[in-house]
Amino acid sequence: xxxxxxxxxxxxxxxxxxxxxxxxxxxxxxxxxxxxxxxxxxxxxxxxxxxxxxxxxxxxxxxxxxxxxxxxxxxxxxxxxxxxxxxxxxxxxxxxxxxxxxxxxxxxxxxxxxxxxxxxxxxxxxxxxxxxxxx
Numbered sequence: 001x002x003x004x005x006x007x008x009x010x011x012x013x014x015x016x017x018x019x020x021x022x023x024x025x026x027x028x029x030x031x032x033x034x035x036x037x038x039x040x041x042x043x044x045x046x047x048x049x050x051x052x053x054x055x056x057x058x059x060x061x062x063x064x065x066x067x068x069x070x071x072x073x074x075x076x077x078x079x080x081x082x083x084x085x086x087x088x089x090x091x092x093x094x095x096x097x098x099x100x101x102x103x104x105x106x107x108x109x110x111x112x113x114x115x116x117x118x119x120x121x122x123x124x125x126x127x128x129x130x131x132x133x134x135x
Contacts, residue, residue, distance in 0.1 A: 030094060
């Protein structure tokens with residue numbers, strides 16, 4: 001699969017639980033950080049959007065855990081984004097390096113609140129358009 005964006009990272013000791021594997025909550029941090037870096041690359045600043053009364057928020061998140069990551073593992077977090085009505089749907093995968101073994105598959109539905117109301121955000125549509133995956 002081709003992805004719109006990827007970000008390489010490394011597991012830190014404190015992200016692991018007693019079993020020596022990454023605690024499940026930390027995968028959400030990884031995919032969130034990937035989305036934020038992707039949006040910055042696309043020219044989207046959450047701070048500037050918020051000042052304009054626009055807040056992009058997570059509406060739903062599903063994660064399937066496939067292969068655990070361990071302390072010191074390097075990995076790559078990849079994403080695609082598609083538009084589904086009012087939602088932006090981020091399809092995100094995390095792969096352990098160097099073997100490219102799938103660690104996590106996530107789907108993140110996000111929506112926009114404009115001045116506190118759920119609605120389409122033309123400014124965001126324009127900036128994300130070049131990265132959208134067509135079905």
